[in-house]
Amino acid sequence: MKQIGICIGATRPNRVNFITDEPVRVGQFVCLTYEESSGESKTVLGMIHRLERSNPYLPDDIRAPEAAESIKKFSINENYIRGEISILGEILDNGDEVFLQMPRTPPLPAAEVLEAPPDLLKKVFGAKSEKFVRIGRLLSEKEDIPVYVDIEQIVLRHLAILAVTGAGKSNTVSVLLKNIINLGGTVAVFDFHGEYVKSKLTKNGKNAVNLIPPLINPVMLKPKEFASLIGIKQNAYVQFRYFRIAFEYLMEQLKEERGDNWQNYIDTSEFLSRLKSTIEDISDPETEIGSKIKGKVREESLFEVLNKLEDLELELGHIIKLGVPPLIEKIKPGMVNVFDFSELDEDVADAIASNILRWSLEERKKAVRKGSSKLPFPLLIVIEEAHILAGEKRNTESKYYISRIAREGRKFGLGLAVVTQRPKGLDKEILSQMNNMIILKLVEPEDQKHVQRASESLSQELMDYLPGLNPGEGIIIGNMTRIPLLVKIDRAEEKIEGNDINVVKEWKKFEKDRDYYIEDPLKELENL
Known part of the structure; x- marks a missing residue:
């Protein structure tokens, strides 16, 4: 392992300061190595979460640009980087797998800071069993270090996907859904914009999307x-x-x-x-x-x-029909089952969604307790535009059942994934029940504060990254991964497409067919 720095000042069990003259990166993983007085060697894994570059000859109170320029010429080699490392745990390597154990004592002052080797990181963040699926790669590492998440924990502990429009929510959902159906899992989606209706998700080359029209038996x-x-x-x-x-x-x-x-x-x-x-x-x-x-x-x-x-x-009248079975019975195992709410207003969508949520909870309870059920398999329900059904300031029937599933669903194999570009509009109690989060770019300060209040794992240091993330980059926190991570989400090959219209292309369609031109607008107005 290459040494890139050294610890300075007082150390703490969860955090140390260091200096370096290497071009290190925020989010980069490092190892701290030192030897205790007992002779025991220790290696600790950490992540750089804050950096600043300084020159001792250029103090903050310098006033003249000319003076700074002249000092720069003779002190260019005196620049150094100072930063802070968050300790993730002591590395316990048994050869096949790596465990992280939080150290009870602070690292030794002047401990060496080393680049974390790719092989070690692949062990830490790699797949541990078939329930782990790849979501992306570590954002700040030079090599492609894949990041795997525990799908079982997503279902049992729920998930929130939060981001501004255009930050990559649809791509992130696509990656997750593709992985779930490849595992034989079952998903139900509440689709408010018709994005999933056109999706081409497949399994073994066959269509894996089951479109369910919202026919309701009153x-x-x-x-x-x-x-x-x-x-x-x-x-x-x-x-x-x-x-x-x-x-x-x-x-x-x-x-x-x-x-x-x-x-x-x-x-x-x-x-x-x-x-x-x-x-x-x-x-x-x-x-x-x-x-x-x-x-x-x-x-x-x-x-x-x-x-x-x-x-x-x-x-x-077109969606009300006596005698049709409950919508829950139309859910097919091993597929992405899409309930198309795109042509319904919010109240109607709430009535239908609450009915599906209620039946799902009741039938999963029967499946676990009695064995006989209309829903004999675990289910993940993806709620797009979750702020509509579970808004902070709006009481809906769906909100009641979303809250119940968030509290009780893990006992019955019923999970929730809430997706929204308006986190501050989402009920904070429901958001706090989402033990896993994928947070892509968030710019609005109120959105950031709302998310931070709902999640104990989201530190201020991680919050500071949110406005500067590029599309497809995000922070992953929760039970589905060992530690909070900065990740570049994989690009889905079979993507759920957003409904953005190519405005210029649509304009050009009509421009070539136009056979008139107004030479004098005022004269044209007089003729009206």
């Missing part, structure tokens, strides 16, 4: 989910009460009339018509359902519910 929804679907807000308590009473009453009536299989004898249009009639009957105290209402009926709230049901038929 009977499979809870009253709150159905109410959200038709646009009844959570604070519209009277509207929801009337809707719930009518919905539950109608369900009982249909079972009495046709039995448990009543859906075989009625179509969607008739069901919605019966539901509207039942709601109308609430205003009549002579009807059975009307007699159950205590106090005066608020006609305006009742009419509002009826209007929303009529709007549902007009705007969402």
Whole structure:
């Protein structure tokens, strides 16, 4: 190992200062070697996280540029680099694998600082078993040192992928999904922009994307989910009460009339018509359902519910269908299952997403506890635009179930991966439950603070890197890797494409077809 510096000043078990005249890099891995008084040799792995270059003859208080220029000529060889190394652990090498153990005593002052050999780094960050997959390479190393992450820990401890637009979120998700399906894993994606609909992810040369249209059986929804679907807000308590009473009453009536299989004898249009009639009957105290209402009926709230049901038929009639099985049953194992929310507004998407999340948690509990389930395999749910469903200032049905899965999912093999370009808009309690994070470029200070508050592993030193990261570069922290890392994410061969439009290309399409030219705009205006 090549010596590149030496420790100076007082040392601490987790941090040391050093000086060097070598061109070292922030994020570079180094080894500290020293011998204790007992004669025991120690080797410690560290990462350079702060650097500054100084010249003892050029103090901060120098005033004249001419003086600085003249000093520079005779002191050019006196420049030196001073920095700080974060101690990652004492190296315990058994030949096949390397373990890191946090030292209980500080390194010896004047310990040698050496370049970390590539073979050592490959052992530390390489694959330990089949559950480890390659995500990229170490950003600050000259050689290609691959970085592997533990997919099992992503599913069991959840993941957040955070970045500004254009920083490489889609590419990062693509790399992860490709690795998961190659392992035989199953993923469900909530796609708000139709990016996954066009994706070409494959396994063994065959398509691995299962597109699931959001066809909803209203009977499979809870009253709150159905109410959200038709646009009844959570604070519209009277509207929801009337809707719930009518919905539950109608369900009982249909079972009495046709039995448990009543859906075989009625179509969607008739069901919605019966539901509207039942709601109308609430205003009549002579009807059975009307007699159950205590106090005066608020006609305006009742009419509002009826209007929303009529709007549902007009705007969402194509996704409402009686008799279709729960969406959870359409998830295929070993594939990326895409729920296309791109043509739905936020309230409708919330109703459908919360239904999928609820069923997923219930069925995974059954799979673990009883063995019989509609979801007999572990599942990772990727939530794009997560701030929509789990916003900091917005209560949604989905947010409730996302929070539950974040707390309980690891016991049942149900994981979450939340993806957003607006971290500050994401609920901080949910974000704090994401024990793994891939943080690409973040410029907005509030986004950075929000993420740092949610993650104990994200130090200020790592935070300082975020604004200057290039596309595809990121910080990886959490259970999926041993230590926080600066990584260059691999480029996905089968990439999920963003929906950015080539504006200039689109303009040029119409320019060549244009057969007019306005010579005098003012005269043209007068002719109008």
